[in-house]
Amino acid sequence: MSQIEVDFDDLCFALESSLACYINLQTGLVISLPKHHFEDLAGLFDEVRSQVEADKKKFAELEPFPSDIAFSIMEEFAEQLNENEACKKHLLSALSKGSPFRRFKDALNYDLDLRKQWFKFKEDKMEYWAAWWIRKNSIDVKIVRKNRNRT
Secondary structure, X not given: OOOEEEEHHHHHHHHHOOOEEEEEOOOOOEEEEXXXXXXXXXXXOXXXXXXXXXXXXXXXXXXXXXXXXXXXXXXXXXXXXXXOHHHHHHHHHHHOOOOHHHHHHHHHOOOHHHHHHHHHHHHHHHHHHHHHHHHXXXXXXXXXXXXXXXX
């Protein structure tokens, strides 16, 4: 099998989503489908789902990023903020309460620089996770970055 190009943003979205996601092993296209049938979306995804089910060798199912690892990455980020003790305490407090993912995200919205630091930190961790998944599945992939304008 020859090397395929996969967009990093598409791959990260798939790894973080709660959708059923696949990589087309011929084109590198990342496909995301609802895991459950929704009446109001009836027929919308049937053709793509049929393609995936008909030729499973052509697709690799992406394993979602485990929430416990996502939580530990947020915790690791907060812990390393030694130069900004107030932000560190604020983020760790957000993680210690109910709905920690939402609270963490909300806490980041108060400081644009901190938010940018978080996305860089998270991107590095996602890249590591994506590389692990690619190696585990023995897929010859070249990661490309089509959209670098994230905030």
